[in-house]
Amino acid sequence: MQYRKLTNTVVCPRYGRGAETMDHLIRECPLSVSMWIELAIPNLLQETSLEFLQWLTWVFAQNAYFHCRLFCCAIWATWGERNARLHEKTSRTGIETAHFVRSYIAELDGVEQKTPKILQIARKWKHPPEQSVKINFDGAYDARLCQSALGVVARNSEGDVLLSSSKIHQGISSAFAAKALACRKVD
Known part of the structure; x- marks a missing residue:
């Protein structure tokens, strides 16, 4: 502390003797x-x-x-x-x-x-059939701030991302409304 010029005292504050190193x-x-x-x-x-x-x-x-x-x-x-x-x-x-x-x-x-140990088996994303597009979407809700976030990803049968989108909405009243907005964004 003295080396960094944060104090003038070199004495140990805990014991009152000895240099505080x-x-x-x-x-x-x-x-x-x-x-x-x-x-x-x-x-x-x-x-x-x-x-x-x-x-x-x-x-x-x-x-x-x-x-x-x-x-x-x-x-x-x-x-x-x-x-x-x-x-x-x-x-x-x-x-x-x-x-x-x-x-x-x-x-x-x-x-x-x-702390409960909740084991979830992660499901691996599956490619859509040939000549198809798969759209995944989800919404998250924060009740304290009354806002939601949504995300949308569209992929082809190769797994390539064709488009993605995310958005935050204010004044959302429920988790259901957040999911509905995410679903509506897919349209």
Whole structure:
């Protein structure tokens, strides 16, 4: 931040001591160290001789997907906690940040489990018979804006596009009206 002339302060805003570098913020700050200990990501604090960017790469090479995900979320939470402390005058301990990270990951996992997996078998477009033209059309409706969009594509038996059109309509009252407009456009 100081290098980019965004602040005059060089002291870590989370701990009040030490220069605020990425290495200090993520690896050396006692609040971060206690967070990493609480998260128990294997080998994380062992390799201290590497420069910061090398260390990041090393962490990903050494750990499984779950731990890498936890690691990324923890870095994001550390930066967020740093900004909250600086701008909103709120603070968390390293252990509280670790609990936040675990809760956040658990919430993400819960959302993924609750999201229904709807498998649709995609039907491949079929060419029309020889000497015929096939016209596909559809309409979409946005109830919040009371508008619709329509699209029309005409193709020959080779699958070549002969014409295509799209249009947005304002003041549309329903999804049915949007589909009807798309159908009417084909005429």
